[in-house]
Amino acid sequence: MSTAPVGTREISRHAVRAELARVAFNRFCLTGFNQVTFTDLSEAAGVSRSTFLRYFGTKEDVVLFVFDPVGDVITDALDAERANQDDWSRLRNALESAVRFLVRDVQELVTILGLIEQTPALCARLREKQAEWRPEIVARLQKTTSTTDGSSVIANVRVAAALEILWIVLGQWSASDGQEDLGKLLDAAFAAFSTPARQQTDAPL
Amino acid sequence: MSTAPVGTREISRHAVRAELARVAFNRFCLTGFNQVTFTDLSEAAGVSRSTFLRYFGTKEDVVLFVFDPVGDVITDALDAERANQDDWSRLRNALESAVRFLVRDVQELVTILGLIEQTPALCARLREKQAEWRPEIVARLQKTTSTTDGSSVIANVRVAAALEILWIVLGQWSASDGQEDLGKLLDAAFAAFSTPARQQTDAPL
DNA sequence: TTCTAATCTGATACTCAGTGTCAGTCGCGA
DNA sequence: TCGCGACTGACACTGAGTATCAGATTAGAA
Numbered sequence: 103m104s105t106a107p108v109g110t111r112e113i114s115r116h117a118v119r120a121e122l123a124r125v126a127f128n129r130f131c132l133t134g135f136n137q138v139t140f141t142d143l144s145e146a147a148g149v150s151r152s153t154f155l156r157y158f159g160t161k162e163d164v165v166l167f168v169f170d171p172v173g174d175v176i177t178d179a180l181d182a183e184r185a186n187q188d189d190w191s192r193l194r195n196a197l198e199s200a201v202r203f204l205v206r207d208v209q210e211l212v213t214i215l216g217l218i219e220q221t222p223a224l225c226a227r228l229r230e231k232q233a234e235w236r237p238e239i240v241a242r243l244q245k246t247t248s249t250t251d252g253s254s255v256i257a258n259v260r261v262a263a264a265l266e267i268l269w270i271v272l273g274q275w276s277a278s279d280g281q282e283d284l285g286k287l288l289d290a291a292f293a294a295f296s297t298p299a300r301q302q303t304d305a306p307l
Numbered sequence: 308m309s310t311a312p313v314g315t316r317e318i319s320r321h322a323v324r325a326e327l328a329r330v331a332f333n334r335f336c337l338t339g340f341n342q343v344t345f346t347d348l349s350e351a352a353g354v355s356r357s358t359f360l361r362y363f364g365t366k367e368d369v370v371l372f373v374f375d376p377v378g379d380v381i382t383d384a385l386d387a388e389r390a391n392q393d394d395w396s397r398l399r400n401a402l403e404s405a406v407r408f409l410v411r412d413v414q415e416l417v418t419i420l421g422l423i424e425q426t427p428a429l430c431a432r433l434r435e436k437q438a439e440w441r442p443e444i445v446a447r448l449q450k451t452t453s454t455t456d457g458s459s460v461i462a463n464v465r466v467a468a469a470l471e472i473l474w475i476v477l478g479q480w481s482a483s484d485g486q487e488d489l490g491k492l493l494d495a496a497f498a499a500f501s502t503p504a505r506q507q508t509d510a511p512l
Numbered sequence: 513t514t515c516t517a518a519t520c521t522g523a524t525a526c527t528c529a530g531t532g533t534c535a536g537t538c539g540c541g542a
Numbered sequence: 543t544c545g546c547g548a549c550t551g552a553c554a555c556t557g558a559g560t561a562t563c564a565g566a567t568t569a570g571a572a
Contacts, residue, residue: 109569111519111520114520115520139556139558140557140558141557149521150522150523151522152521152523152524153520153521153522155558156520156521159559160558160559161558225438226431226432226434227431229434229435229438230427230430230431233434255475255476255479255492255495256495256496256498256502257499258475259468259471259472259475259496259497259499259500260499262471263464263467263471263499263500266464267464267467270460270464271460290460290461291461291464294461294462294465294468295468295500298393316547316548316549320549344527344528344529345528345529346528354551355550355551355552356551356552357551357553358550360529360530360531361549361550364530365529365530366529
């Protein structure tokens, strides 16, 4: 799919990256993202500053690289869907794949989301990634109907809305310390588009 | 409302800011955002680098400060709406106020949007601003119903979706060089939530 | 096993964004 | 005219991110 490290070099690189990120993550949680410098990180990890910077282009990526595959996860899931479903259902299920991919260690994800939430720079970078995913997702959503005309406003809006839901739901979920059911949260969020829009009836969960 | 410069000091500051931004904007369009440094800008504007930096905290703000009032414009418009309309209509009309506020000089806005689009750093910062507006907008949207319970997922999703529409529509509009009708574009975009979601029927404009 | 080429590493130097300080200047009201 | 507050430019500093280079390491073929 996305990260298939073939060759010993790739494996090694992958492992080192993970270890560096692990060490760095502790520092970030301890001291705060902005307070920690690359020099701190490299010393803590026992490598030179140059080397650390070679593994992560930016400080934000040290935290956010775990989200990189999400775009592919969503597009793949969208393909796997039975195409005769409506757009919202397909997107909802694709999002469920995404959260399933992300929730491997509940506590870790909750911590990461907390760190992101209280660090504007991380929020910004995450939204950049999200924006990068969008075009491909839009293409897959439209693939069934062969109308690939340039101005697919509707599909773009739906995908953008769905991606917003992803973060809103994850935020809500991490606020509950990972207690709430992500499937139900997704349903509740997507209800924003099916519920009559007069009085917001905020699904009685 | 938001920017009401009272006192000579404020007026002066406001004017200087506008002039510096004007000079800088030309440079950005000419050479590209990332290629221009604060030193370039200050020399072009005939002030010291220190002074330039005092007017704009970051390079992004030199371009994006014009969007600052948009949050207030939207919340105010939301209040002015007849509250017995449904959420989507209120949001659509609030967004129309926002675009009306932004479109003073068509050519200038088109240029600015072009610059933003091809500069990831500007996109990111703009999305940050957008995220800052959201809580207040959600509060205003919910004000009618007194249910201000903490987890207003539905309202959050709707506002987030509406804000996404704002940029999608502006992008579409600037791609047409400001030719297309913004009101119709807004309608077409909001149709994503009312049109049956099976086959995307991308409003035949 | 040995050789070679590609890669990884640490060191160093560099540009630029952004922060902070300080002394001098200017505008404005008393 | 004086004095206060704000504005300015100069300077120094930290930290992110880029680029380069010589030496160590390792994969993989001979």
